[in-house]
Amino acid sequence: MEIRPIFSALMRSKVSMVLIGLQVALTLAIVCNALFIISQRLEQMNRPSGMNEADTFTFGSTGFGQGFDAFATQAADLALLRQMPGVAAAAPTNSMPLSGGGWSTGVSLQPQQKTPTTSTTIYIVDSHAIDAFDTQLVAGRAFKPEEIERKDFGDRLQPRVVIVSKALGDALFPNGDALGKEVYLGEGPPTATIVGVVDRLQQPWTNSDTIENAMLVPAFMPYGTSTRYLVRTEPGRRDEVMKEVEVKLAEANTGRIIGRMRSMEETRRNAYSQDRAMAIILGVVIVALLGITALGIVGMASFWVAQRTRQIGTRRALGATKADILRYFQTENFIITTFGLVLGAILAYGFSLWLMDRYQSPRLPWHYVPIGFLCLWALGQLAVLGPALRASRVPPAVATRAV
Amino acid sequence: MFTYYLQLGIRSLRRNPILTLLMVIGIALGIAASMTTLTVMYLMGSDPIPWKSDKLFYVQLDNWGVDDAFYDDGRPPDQVTYRDAKALMEAGKADKQSAMFKLNLPVQPENAEIKPFQSLGRVAYSDFFGMFEPEFAFGGPWDRRQDAEHARVVVLGKDLNEKLFGGADSVGRTVRLSGTDYTIVGVLAEWNLRAKYYDLTNGAFNDPDEFFMPYTTGMDLRQRSTGNNSCFRSPGDGWDSYLDSDCVWQQFWVQLDSPERVAEYKGFLDSYVNEQKKLGRFERPLNNRLSDVNTWMADQRVVSRDVEVQTGLAFAFLAVCLVNTIGLLLAKFSRKAGEIGLRRALGASRRDVFAQYIIESGVVGLTGGVLGLLLTGLGLIGVRALYSQYKTVAQLDWTMVLLTVVLAIVAAIIAGLYPTWRACRVQPAAQLKI
Numbered sequence: 001m002e003i004r005p006i007f008s009a010l011m012r013s014k015v016s017m018v019l020i021g022l023q024v025a026l027t028l029a030i031v032c033n034a035l036f037i038i039s040q041r042l043e044q045m046n047r048p049s050g051m052n053e054a055d056t057f058t059f060g061s062t063g064f065g066q067g068f069d070a071f072a073t074q075a076a077d078l079a080l081l082r083q084m085p086g087v088a089a090a091a092p093t094n095s096m097p098l099s100g101g102g103w104s105t106g107v108s109l110q111p112q113q114k115t116p117t118t119s120t121t122i123y124i125v126d127s128h129a130i131d132a133f134d135t136q137l138v139a140g141r142a143f144k145p146e147e148i149e150r151k152d153f154g155d156r157l158q159p160r161v162v163i164v165s166k167a168l169g170d171a172l173f174p175n176g177d178a179l180g181k182e183v184y185l186g187e188g189p190p191t192a193t194i195v196g197v198v199d200r201l202q203q204p205w206t207n208s209d210t211i212e213n214a215m216l217v218p219a220f221m222p223y224g225t226s227t228r229y230l231v232r233t234e235p236g237r238r239d240e241v242m243k244e245v246e247v248k249l250a251e252a253n254t255g256r257i258i259g260r261m262r263s264m265e266e267t268r269r270n271a272y273s274q275d276r277a278m279a280i281i282l283g284v285v286i287v288a289l290l291g292i293t294a295l296g297i298v299g300m301a302s303f304w305v306a307q308r309t310r311q312i313g314t315r316r317a318l319g320a321t322k323a324d325i326l327r328y329f330q331t332e333n334f335i336i337t338t339f340g341l342v343l344g345a346i347l348a349y350g351f352s353l354w355l356m357d358r359y360q361s362p363r364l365p366w367h368y369v370p371i372g373f374l375c376l377w378a379l380g381q382l383a384v385l386g387p388a389l390r391a392s393r394v395p396p397a398v399a400t401r402a403v
Numbered sequence: 404m405f406t407y408y409l410q411l412g413i414r415s416l417r418r419n420p421i422l423t424l425l426m427v428i429g430i431a432l433g434i435a436a437s438m439t440t441l442t443v444m445y446l447m448g449s450d451p452i453p454w455k456s457d458k459l460f461y462v463q464l465d466n467w468g469v470d471d472a473f474y475d476d477g478r479p480p481d482q483v484t485y486r487d488a489k490a491l492m493e494a495g496k497a498d499k500q501s502a503m504f505k506l507n508l509p510v511q512p513e514n515a516e517i518k519p520f521q522s523l524g525r526v527a528y529s530d531f532f533g534m535f536e537p538e539f540a541f542g543g544p545w546d547r548r549q550d551a552e553h554a555r556v557v558v559l560g561k562d563l564n565e566k567l568f569g570g571a572d573s574v575g576r577t578v579r580l581s582g583t584d585y586t587i588v589g590v591l592a593e594w595n596l597r598a599k600y601y602d603l604t605n606g607a608f609n610d611p612d613e614f615f616m617p618y619t620t621g622m623d624l625r626q627r628s629t630g631n632n633s634c635f636r637s638p639g640d641g642w643d644s645y646l647d648s649d650c651v652w653q654q655f656w657v658q659l660d661s662p663e664r665v666a667e668y669k670g671f672l673d674s675y676v677n678e679q680k681k682l683g684r685f686e687r688p689l690n691n692r693l694s695d696v697n698t699w700m701a702d703q704r705v706v707s708r709d710v711e712v713q714t715g716l717a718f719a720f721l722a723v724c725l726v727n728t729i730g731l732l733l734a735k736f737s738r739k740a741g742e743i744g745l746r747r748a749l750g751a752s753r754r755d756v757f758a759q760y761i762i763e764s765g766v767v768g769l770t771g772g773v774l775g776l777l778l779t780g781l782g783l784i785g786v787r788a789l790y791s792q793y794k795t796v797a798q799l800d801w802t803m804v805l806l807t808v809v810l811a812i813v814a815a816i817i818a819g820l821y822p823t824w825r826a827c828r829v830q831p832a833a834q835l836k837i
Contacts, residue, residue, distance in 0.1 A: 015821075019730040026723045030716055037712070062521060064509035065582035114470045154627075155640045186637045224626055225581075257509050257519050277789035278709045282716070284785075288432050289720055296727040299425050303734035351719075359708050 024340030029347035032368040034282040041275040049097035050200030052134035053264040060259035063225035070222035086241040090231045091132035094124045098271035102204035108184040118171040120213040121203040139179045140196035143218040151221040159217045163196035167212030294383040301387035313398030322392040329388035337380040412763035430771025433724030439782030440714040446796035448706040456696035462655040465690035468635040482651040497657035503527035504653045505630035511579040524614035526621030542574035542589035553619040557585040563613040564590045603703040605630035608792040732822040747831040760823040768815025772808040
């Protein structure tokens with residue numbers, strides 16, 4: 001293809017070339033970085049919590065008045081819940097994955113260790129917990145009913161046995177032999193023995209660095225007059241059981257408030273609402289940006305075609321085919337886009353460095369830029385197609401007409 | 404002349420509707436994206452109490468573990484312990500001061516038709532109202548004497564008063580919270596805080612507090628705060644050892660009316676902490692902070708990183724739109740070379756031509772700005788739908804409306820500068836020969 005004449009023609013209208021090139025460059029830089037941020041968010045949002053989220057819901061109960069007995073209420077509530085039809089498992093817990101609020105503590109291998117080995121969240125539960133979370137026990141056993149100690153709120157937990165998530169076990173014992181080992185919670189002693197390991201159970205905080213570290217602690221400990229329950233239903237019966245539970249528990253004890261029933265699906269939606277919003281907003285920006293750039297190319301190309309109508313006619317009169325004219329404009333666009341893309345690649349890494357420096361984001365993976373090249377080349381070719389076709393239809397006779 | 408050029412500009416834009424539409428849409432989209440994100444960022448970070456934000460200070464003391472800083476970068480804990488809050492209140496060295504924390508209590512309405520419900524409120528000293536200046540619809544705050552007497556009084560927020568008393572003047576009536584009756588002394592008017600800056604630890608964009616109760620009365624309930632609690636070592640068993648512990652769970656604000664008072668108070672905090680060091684507390688180096696409202700909001704990143712990144716990208720997007728507009732204006736104006744040549748030959752100066760085409764660019768900007776304003780409105784509706792907690796910050800105010808239109812016109816004029824300059828350089832002679 002005759003690149004040289006196209007090139008020298010371009011050199012005579014540098015400004016237009018620079019403008020389109022700059023637009024393509026900025027578009028590449030923004031689109032690559034925005035897409036990378038979106039993909040990071042989607043990756044986070046798709047991490048499994050380790051729970052059965054489809055069939056599980058949670059709610060709180062808060063007693064009022066001086067005479068309220070939180071222990072008796074909790075025992076009665078659990079008994080009632082467990083015999084309700086449709087309920088597969090129910091357990092008390094202070095918190096759960098994705099909920100945004102909970103407890104965390106350092107875990108050490110030595111007493112009075114200066115800095116803890118790692119940190120974990122604590123779920124204060126009873127012997128039904130693994131069943132209610134519906135997580136997989138990969139080693140050891142669940143808690144026995146006699147291991148659930150009654151604790152007043154504000155007392156130290158000091159559990160003698162604990163169950164850990166596999167990630168926490170591996171963080172403490174990299175050889176993967178956490179089962180049966182002893183650890184210190186907070187500053188300890190006493191020590192707690194790891195009696196079970198579950199496959200996966202996340203922390204309540206989606207932005208935690210140690211999101212996979214969780215520990216189950218056996219205790220019967222209402223938070224003041226409040227307790228929280230986790231209920232797993234038989235598959236597909238969640239919504240129906242949820243309504244039933246709300247009514248039954250409110251009737252069973254009028255000295256307290258039953259909080260709103262919240263499905264785990266709703267909890268997940270709330271937990272990641274910011275990430276979802278960010279992904280959607282960036283997605284809108286990308287679409288608008290590609291649209292504007294395409295329209296810009298259409299506008300400039302139309303202008304060039306209009307400006308060069310006579311030259312096109314002359315070329316056609318001198319024997320150029322329609323395809324030659326079409327190819328001329330497409331090659332021209334390809335050259336301009338390529339200049340822009342080279343500049344854009346530098347800008348894209350520049351943006352990425354700025355994000356890394358200011359927001360500690362990871363480096364833009366290398367493959368985004370070449371994929372961006374392909375997409376913008378395609379976009380440029382599509383955008384120029386209309387004006388180029390119009391150019392190719394210019395009749396040779398135009399050359400002979402006076403202006 | 405201005406109106407004539409304006410007419411010319413509008414007529415010229417009408418002549419190429421597609422090109423004009425492309426330019427207007429380009430500017431409108433760029434303006435809408437940048438103004439939507441800028442509005443959210445500006446309202447999030449804007450000074451919530453401009454007339455005295457430099458007189459209100461948040462107190463931080465570094466009582467954390469000797470080998471483990473509260474924040475990785477060495478900043479002190481974001482809240483204070485009960486014992487330090489108590490000591491600072493008793494010393495009373497500031498012009499106004501209040502310890503406070505967030506508390507969730509069950510409300511048992513007199514009206515049997517309303518089921519008991521949970522309500523999130525705040526315990527604080529009477530100075531809270533003097534410092535943060537919420538407006539009262541009825542009654543007023545309790546006083547310092549009632550602070551000292553652990554008075555069973557309460558100030559209701561507008562929403563709770565609406566719910567319990569249908570918005571009527573309820574001063575003098577009682578409300579039952581967790582089994583105890585409290586006398587209502589005041590009801591707040593609508594308190595539209597964009598960010599709840601007095602408690603940034605527990606969510607700057609959470610719902611407003613529904614009630615306020617004297618700190619002394621609230622502490623008698625022996626209830627832990629509903630907000631964040633952090634301990635670097637176990638507080639031990641029971642309520643009393645919790646109060647004695649180094650767990651941080653309260654906020655402490657002071658009002659200091661002059662720079663001298665600020666310096667004095669800093670000195671007082673340092674001597675307090677040095678005294679405590681003798682008791683074996685505060686093992687870390689002296690690291691007390693007094694941050695005024697805006698410093699504290701910046702420290703706690705009220706403007707989230709996501710919003711900053713969005714704003715940055717939106718302005719880059721605006722840059723693309725401007726480059727786009729430059730190209731299109733260039734295309735448009737260079738088609739007019741003949742017309743310009745004619746005008747110049749008939750005696751128009753370069754200045755006249757410049758004015759004419761700059762005004763034409765301005766008309767594009769104005770149209771783009773008006774359309775951009777509509778799109779910004781839609782954008783903010785979208786933001787409110789996506790971020791339910793940003794209700795208070797995704798709002799257009801008059802400053803932003805004005806800024807939008809001005810930004811659009813300025814942007815279009817900047818975009819028009821180069822094409823206009825080119826248009827002015829048209830040689831009359833070159834255009835007039837056929």
